[in-house]
Amino acid sequence: MRDDFAVFILTHGRPNNIPTVGVLSRGGYTGKLFFLLDNEDETADEYKRLYGAENVVIFDKQAVFEQTDTMELTGEKKAIIFARRAVFDVAAEMGLRFFLMLEDDFTAMHYRILRNGILSHVTCSSLDDLFSAMVDFLVDSNALTVCLAQGGDFIGGKHNPRYYEGLVRKAMNSFFCRTDRPIDFRGTMNEDVTTYTTLGSRGELLFTCTKANIVQKPTQSLAGGMSDVYKDTGTYMKSFYSVMSMPSAVKISQIGENHIRIHHVVSWVHCVPKILNERWKKNATDKRGQAVTSS
DSSP states (O other): OOTTEEEEEEOOSOTTOOHHHHHHHHTTOOSEEEEEEETTOTTHHHHHHHHOGGGEEEEOHHHHHHTSOOSSSSOOOOSTHHHHHHHHHHHHHTTOSEEEEEETTEEEEEEEEEETTEEEEEEOSOHHHHHHHHHHHHHHHTOSEEEEEEGGGGTTGGGOHHHHHOEESOOOSSEEEETTSOOOOOOSSSHHHHHHHHHHHTTOOEEEEEEEEEEEOOTTOSSSTTHHHHHHHHHHHHHHHHHHHOTTTEEEEEEOSSSOEEEEEEOGGGTSOOOOOGGGOOOOBOTTSOBOOOO
């Protein structure tokens, strides 16, 4: 794996339960790996014992908090946004050009394939190749970040158009980034949705590649991390952060069949700029309505 790249697992309070580590190991990842903790994590010593002190990086949470637009006044600091913002400075101080920020609850990484008329998957067994390709695409596309898809992006199987499109204008959970282009994450909760809708509306490119995806444990199934915040407030409050930031394109709706829950819905027609085909270009005319040709 290239020397100017590293994986950072953003984690808090669950050193003995990080399935993402196993995913990277089984996938043959050979590059640098660090665990990013805040200085309010009381389990930091256990992280160091399990993964080596040289692989555990601790940032000043209060300092990052004071520089962050949390979009609220409660002073809540149990949120991943502070690690998301801190990792850019951490990576730059290490001399890295690129990095991947992962959450700690991934259980698999898959390639998506059509097989026997079914949208199926195969487990990624060469993550070095996948990560290198994603970094190359990050550079070639001039995107702010590129991500791997989530399992929910493929609901409907082979009839879901996202697989065939290859790219969608969203960015969640697995961020490939450049240290020289920090991302202005905002909001204590739903910071990813708020970021890709708000920055996307300003013309920034934030992509998800739908040819590969990560698999996560169900929301709130692991103790620690963001689970306690979600249990306290539910997804109702979580979703409203993105509505506050982008009321022109994000609204509250419901998802689920047997267990209905509040969730955000993005209207992409109203969210991001479009590139129009030249066939819609209007010819310039003079005051008499005559076509004007440039010399």
